[in-house]
Amino acid sequence: MNYTVSEVLQYTEENDIKFIRLAFCDIFGTMKNISVMPGDLKRAFEQGISFDASAVRGFDNVDRSDLFLVPDPATLSILPWRPSHGRVIRMFCSIRRADGTPFECDGRSLLRQVADRAEALGLDCRAGAKSEFYLFKMDENGAPTLDPQDSAGYCDIAPLDKGENVRREICLTLEEMGIYPECSHHEQGPGQNEITFRFSDICSAADNLVTFKSVVKTIAARNGLYASFLPKPLVNEDGSGLHINLSLFRDGINLFDKKHFKPDSDSGYFLEGILNRVPEITAFLNPLTNSYLRLGHCSAPRYVAWSVQNRTQLVRLPEAQGEYSRMELRSPDPACNPHLAFTLLLQAGLAGIEKKLALRESAGELAAPADAGKSSVSTLPVNLDAALGLAEKSEFIRKYLPGDLLASYFDAKRFESTAAAQAENQHQFDLEQYFEVV
Missing domain, CATH: 3.10.20.70 (Glutamine synthetase, N-terminal domain)
Structure with a gap:
């Protein structure tokens, strides 16, 4: 309401x-x-x-x-x-x-501005997300450990899945707050969970993600657990992503519906606009040094490519109908600032429409990092340092995010990147830097 x-x-x-x-x-x-x-x-x-x-x-x-x-x-x-x-x-x-x-540096205000710009063009961008997270046990002093709550796998049920009751409590709490999950289940990693949200207007979707993380951590703590949104808390297990679903409506019609989606239509231009800018905005979609231990592994994307259904691609078009038709961006992780991430993604998509950027061909089954040398398809930045290098040179980013915000953001992230590069063990650095705050 x-x-x-x-x-x-x-x-x-x-x-x-x-x-x-x-x-x-x-x-x-x-x-x-x-x-x-x-x-x-x-x-x-x-x-x-x-x-x-x-x-x-x-x-x-x-x-x-x-x-x-x-x-x-x-x-x-x-x-x-x-x-x-x-x-x-x-x-x-x-x-x-x-x-x-x-x-000027209020992310909610920046997102509202671009949502208003889309509306002025007759477009309504709606967003939903599915976020993964780990549940870890606490020690006798109440400090989080790296011991997962369970050893269950994808879509397992109790008694293997020990997170079922926590997920239920999270979903019911979110409903009481006016946020409506679509589904929840155990993910592939031990103690790893996923909750998917119904789409809403893009501004509400960003607010809802911030609320979601707070609720998950609160409910986990009330159950004697620690919830972590770190992209790669366990080096040999699946990472946690934030898959962002975007759809585009004009006059009540979903332009990503199969009946309307074409490479040379506004939905195709919108998708290409995002693909065109993803490398330079990756520092905002994947903001931690730890983020890059996830990309390119366990179905997390590495290539700047799209496909129908293929879950290893950066963008896929899931099988869906009507209002549920959408594009799914699979590279972001839940450590990102959703207001800034959505701002840049929507600005990129609108730029694609305004410039009528022709959608590149589908990449089909291209997936394995080992194939990179055989392919002309570009890749995402390999680490935070490379991502920051692209972002700092980006005229697109400087056009849509204020200079004071960028100066503060780049300074903080450069410090983290340099410290990680000097660490003897990067994953240990990541845990010390991020584990208890992300």
Whole structure:
């Protein structure tokens, strides 16, 4: 349900709401929040609630530190795991400057801008996702271990699958928050799980992914487990991906439906636009040094190619009909900032339409990295250093993401890349750097 400001104020008064969490993300996609009492909610809508931007990685320096959170009433959701008396609600916020202008590095604002641009072109881009994650046991001190919750495999059931009850609790919690999973199951790795979401408008889909990660970690912790979205936590097991489904509608018609999809149509141009830009935006789709241990292995893509159904390709067109027809991008991982990732993907797709980029031929069964020397098909960057090199030279990225955001993002990621290159054991470095925060 999309609430208005007056409806949120009324809901808060009538439902024993005692705390309101005002949520936002830093440039790396990490969710932050400030809690206010009901008496300050009206002021939050009218003026915003200030916070110290200099304390948030990638935001303004101390001399320009006053930013304001203005809640988006349409994103109201209850936090089901909080007490039923003195309840807690949460809303995502737009970030504004003191004069009311949008903060340039606010990923939600950037995504809204490109969604509005698509709408002006008569297009409605919808997105869904399926995200993989691992459930690990905790030690006697409550610290996460690398011991998976179970040793089950793909689509196994109890008693082998010990994550079934946790997944059920996650899905039911998400439903209470207005987010609707389509399916869930055990994945191929030990302790690895996957949950797939129904599509929604692209802005809501990005918000939902941020919420999803928070819910998974919260429910796992309540069950004495640690949930990890690290792309490759176990070096000899499957990595965890974030498969992004995109569809394009015009006048209620899904342009990716078989009846309408053609290489020389807007859906073909849109797909080619994304393929054309994926290498240079990979630093935002796969943002960790650990991300590149996943790509090219266990069905994770390496080639910049597309196909029908083939799950080893970067993009595939799954067998589906009507509103469920879509393209599936398989390279991203759940460590990405979904607002920035979706912003760049949609901008790339729209550029493909505007330039009428002809869709390259399907790559068929090309899959194995060993075939690379025999193929003219380009590949994704092999590590974060290479990905950053492409991103830093990209005029496309600099056109659509603000310079201050890029400077902060590139500085942070260059530091990580350099440190990983100097480490004796990169995977051990990844675990020390990321495991307890991703």
